[in-house]
Amino acid sequence: MGLQENLLRGIYAYGAQQIEKVMRALGDYLGVKVHACVGGTSVREDQRILQSGVHVVVGTPGRVFDMLRRQSLRPDYIKMFVLDEADEMLSRGFKDQIYDIFQQLPAKIQVGVFSATMPPEALEITRKFMNKPVRILVKRDELTLEGIKQFYVNVEKEEWKLETLCDLYETLAITQSVIFVNTRRKVDWLTDKMRSRDHTVSATHGDMDQNTRDIIMREFRSGSSRVLITTDLLARGIDVQQVSLVINYDLPTQPENYLHRIGRSGRFGRKGVAINFVTRDDER
Structure with a gap:
């Protein structure tokens, strides 16, 4: 297998x-x-x-x-x-x-x-x-999610995303959030960068064994971890009602995955927010 x-x-x-x-x-x-x-x-x-x-x-x-x-x-x-x-x-x-x-x-x-x-x-x-x-x-054209406010931040360049992300977490009061990136390597990279700036984050991706992923998800569901960094592959498997914010650090490569990502916030009739980081390359 x-x-x-x-x-x-x-x-x-x-x-x-x-x-x-x-x-x-x-x-x-x-x-x-x-x-x-x-x-x-x-x-x-x-x-x-x-x-x-x-x-x-x-x-x-x-x-x-x-x-x-x-x-x-x-x-x-x-x-x-x-x-x-x-x-x-x-x-x-x-x-x-x-x-x-x-x-x-x-x-x-x-x-x-x-x-x-x-x-x-x-x-x-x-x-x-x-x-x-x-x-x-x-x-x-009607395929959207009610109750989730969607915003985008024009970050211009890829290398400006990290500073923008850190600014958001320093200024917003967030219960729990999920950050989506497009590769496993970037999950590890962003996790290291956030932790080096004293942000408490968890991460999960396909290189981890099932037991490790289960432990991380239990911690996230219990609220002991408030920020989860992950990839599209787990977009449908995250069902945590306390998640109020989804950040698309990278825009998804498949348009359908956008709905699955932002749908992680606003669960069970709650309100949610989705913030998308957009670079010049994304606009092309």
């Missing part, structure tokens, strides 16, 4: 565990049993829990298919199947696993496909595995 693939599996496992917590909270007074099936955990424990009976299974494609294959997860008892973050998973190499899961499901099942963007791969799933689906599409 390559480093990138391993990282992606870790991100989706983290996302599944977050959704599991939400589902548990929603079903707390209804006696709803929820279980997360993700890689890196005990297969036997998954089998034991599933065989004892659960109402909702939240999982990553590989482990869910494995449970179907082992018949610990019985397709004939599944009434609804939801594929979240469809565009991201299909573009990141999970297409075959997702197709395998669909082929195990009964014909009469309710299917929901959710995606911030709807590329051809996601539309293909609706044609192949859904019966007369209802499509709710947001026009591209």
